[in-house]
Amino acid sequence: MRTDTPTAPRRSRFLGRFISGLLAWCAKAALFTLPVLLLAVPSPAQSGAIVSASCPCGYQRERMFLFGGLTNFRTVCRFPALCRTARTIVLGNLLDPAAGAGDCPASDMAFYNDPSLAPEHPGPVVVSWNLPDGRGVAALFEGGYVCPVCGQRTLTFRHDGFWE
Numbered sequence: 001m002r003t004d005t006p007t008a009p010r011r012s013r014f015l016g017r018f019i020s021g022l023l024a025w026c027a028k029a030a031l032f033t034l035p036v037l038l039l040a041v042p043s044p045a046q047s048g049a050i051v052s053a054s055c056p057c058g059y060q061r062e063r064m065f066l067f068g069g070l071t072n073f074r075t076v077c078r079f080p081a082l083c084r085t086a087r088t089i090v091l092g093n094l095l096d097p098a099a100g101a102g103d104c105p106a107s108d109m110a111f112y113n114d115p116s117l118a119p120e121h122p123g124p125v126v127v128s129w130n131l132p133d134g135r136g137v138a139a140l141f142e143g144g145y146v147c148p149v150c151g152q153r154t155l156t157f158r159h160d161g162f163w164e
C-alpha cells in the first residue's frame with residue numbers, strides 16, 4: 001500500500017537546497033557588484049542634508065532640504081535663515097544672499113550662521129558643508145540658536161537624512 005508521506009520531506013529538502021543556493025548566489029552577486037558600485041560613485045561627492053528645527057516654545061520647522069545637489073553645488077547652498085517679519089525659518093542661498101527667499105525678502109533675512117543668531121557656545125556639529133572655491137564651511141550646531149517665535153536661544157537643529 002502506497003502512501004504519499006515521503007514526498008513531503010523530499011520536496012522541502014529540495015526547497016531548502018534551492019533557497020540556500022539562491023542565497024549563496026545572491027551573496028556572490030553582491031560581492032561582485034558592490035565594489036563596482038563603489039567605484040562608479042564619483043568620490044567625495046557631498047550630499048545635501050535634511051534638517052528639522054524645534055524649540056521648547058512649540059515652534060518647529062520639519063525637513064528642510066539644505067546645502068546643494070550634485071548639479072548646483074557651485075552656485076547654490078541652501079541654508080536656514082530667520083525671516084524677521086514672518087517670524088519663521090526660511091531657506092536662503094548662502095552663495096547668493098541678496099536673492100532672498102521665495103517667502104521672505106533679503107532685507108528681512110538673517111542667516112543662522114550669523115553671530116547674532118548662532119549659539120554662543122556651540123555644541124556638536126549637526127551638519128556641515130564645504131563651500132566651493134575655498135569659501136569655508138557652512139555648519140549647523142546642535143542647539144542654542146535664536147528662535148524666530150519666542151526669541152530665546154533655545155532653538156535646536158536635528159539631522160533627518162540626506163538628499164541628492
Ligand SMILES: [Zn+2]
Pocket residue numbers: 055056057058059147148149150151152154155
Ligand atoms: Zn521658541
